[in-house]
Amino acid sequence: MKHIYLVRHCKAAGQEPEAPLTLEGNQQAELLGEFFINKNVEYIISSPYERAKHTIRPLSERLNLRIHTDNRLQERVLSIKQLDNWMELLERTYIDDELLYEGGESSNEATTRGMKVINEMLQRPEKTIVIVTHGALLSLLIRQYKKQFGFEDWKKLTNPDVYKLEVNKGEAYIERIWQ
Incomplete structure (x- = not known):
């Protein structure tokens, strides 16, 4: 049995x-370290990205x-362009996996690179x-195991968030474990 924990970074000061990480994000990273210590x-x-590395640094050090x-x-x-209606455009990419905006990547492209990892x-x-x-990216990876996971689910993700992927003999199961 393989356990892969998929983690969304803690609260950050920007994109x-x-x-x-923000002050709150640094505190969250410490809690995340405690959460994983016995796993x-x-x-x-x-x-x-700095916010991702800093999210897991406390665990790494422990x-x-x-x-x-x-x-x-x-x-x-x-997209590489500033988009005022980016939420609406992002939502469309959960319906059309091939939809591509200027300088950006489709849902399929992003999913493919993440799934390779x-x-x-x-x-x-x-x-x-x-x-x-x-x-x-996390939401697109979750979708590979929970087909119904979509835009509304992406909006409900928290900073941080943790999903556990269990794979055993070709069978995969994913669940949210962060409270």
Whole structure:
């Protein structure tokens, strides 16, 4: 049995890659570290964005585990243009997985890169892995195991949030475990 914990980063001061966690986000990261301390985590992989790495740093330090980074876990790019109606446009991408905005990536493209990471983690020898990413990508990954997971579910994700993916003999089960 393999356990992969999919984590959305804690509250951050912005959306840019260098955005740090807020004071509340730093406190959340400490709580997240406590949450995972008895879950036998053996491997940590994160988006390279500061808010993602800082989210899992307390756990990394407690367990003396390196935080591996992977660009494929960075947030999904909806568009390179400033979009006033970005929520409406994002919602459409949950209906049409191929929909593409200028300079952005489709839901399928983002899902494909994220699933490559999950599939690689499933091949690793470690049984318990933490993956830290961002809300839009997380929602697309959850959708691979819960087909009905959509835009309204994305809006309900919290910072942080944790989903546990269990895979055993080709069978996969995912559930939200963060309270």
